[in-house]
Amino acid sequence: MTTTHALTPGQFDTAAVDVDAYLDRVGLSRRPPSAAALHELTAAHVRTFPFENLDVLLGRRPDLELSAIADKLLRRGRGGYCYEHVLLFAAVLERLGYRTWRVLSRRKPQGSGYRTHACVIVDVEGVEYLADAGFGLGMPNPMRLTEGVRVDQSGKPHRMMLHDGAWTLEQHGPQGWIPLHAFDLEPAWPSDFELANHFISSHPRSPFVGRVMVFRTEAEQVRSLLGHTFTTEYPDGHTEERTVSTAEMPELLGSLGIALDEEESAGILRALAG
Template sequence: MWHGEQLDLEAYLDRLGYEGERDPSLETLRALHRAHVLSVRWDNLDSFLHQSVSLDLADLQAKLVRRGRGGYCYEHATLYAAALERMGFRFTAVSGRVQLGAEKILPATHAMLLVDIDGRRWLSDIGYGGSPLAPIELVEGEAGNEVTIEGRPFLLRRTEITPGADGWALHQPDGRGGWMVRHNFTENPQYPVDYQLGNHFIATSDHSPFNRRLFIQRIRPERTDRLDGLTWTMHAATNTGAEPDEKRTVQPQELPGLLSGTFGLALSEREAELVVAKMEAHDPRP
């Protein structure tokens, strides 16, 4: 279904710097998940620059694997699903609604996988940007599953996520000592055609923020860097407060160097030129 037979698995694993086992075990899933999150960036450059994002596996391999670029959740999840399928894992693709404090119901435009291993289920969410560095087990019961992964706390629990719909909510610290829903999801299976639909909305719709603003993230074990428009912030892994450890406004001309350096994105010369030109045109400062 996810065209794992078409994946150049050796090239993908080399991109991740992964040299571990390839059996469909929990240990392999944890290692592969972590390697993917740390190696493949989250960026919306194609949506922002071109309002066009391909989910064709050949295009994803050319972009994310061979060119060293990043992508957003639909690209990450489609490539990752092909790898898991090729390696023999059993999983279900799902869609989630990103909340982050929003009161209204937002569209289900976040892609992730639920992986089944020995009767246990794991949320493997590798395409969020600041994704957890390990899968999180789905645990029934009111308390849910509270975990700290390399200094970063998360809470995953079953709950009513929209009126009349039961599902799961992944929480993160709200910066005030409590929890905030990062995203929620049902277990309704999604297929490549469903991801194509959501991807089209994100890349092209006037209601999507990702084709109107530049947004890039990079997670390391010790820190997470974010670029939102021309605002760059850095949060240490242990910072659960509302304020970043560092924050500054950058000039459009600084972006190619910042993206290739701090964010580790391999941009073509044309992409670098387009980013500067478009951000100069969108720069709200006088």
């Protein structure tokens, strides 16, 4: 299914990212657009850049200007949440020649959840894919937009389902298939990102406000820090969990690939102590 919704060039700033610096950071070289190269790029992005909400915890609204995102992820050794990942990843893909657009997805597709998750749709070799590089739990493999297609993501089966014109990403677990988020193919505009970013970084009902949220997806494991709970999940389903003290946080965050300066480390400790 090929959509006609893709935005015309220029709606999003893509010139502010240094593509060669990005490729160097993720350990890849330039390749012509292809399904295989898209899979390689998505996996490299997810396994290089952690998902994290520390700016929100520090009382900052993440800056969605591409130059600020590139500085944060490529030069300062930080991660980000879905908007930052998606805007950076989509810009790189477009600069590499992919036909790409951004969509906002509803995180509670069976209820009244807001459209606050961002993801990328990519049309390559005549096939559309969900490239969910900003999904916190880790989606290293693009999902072909085909009804019922199943793909393993970090040891967990996922599938795409189409309900009433909306695609739903589902994950299989002990309770069966659970919907993660749902979206249509209507492209999001920069103003849509601004509004969603305002809500998710400041609203009291936002899950990103008031606690640490970090995910680090690697080939052999997924490590997560939610509040004071640190969990390591392995592809065979084995899970290890422990409670982390506030004093341990800066060192643990560093081990998850997040470089904090002294001011940021102190701010995290103050926020958690308060």
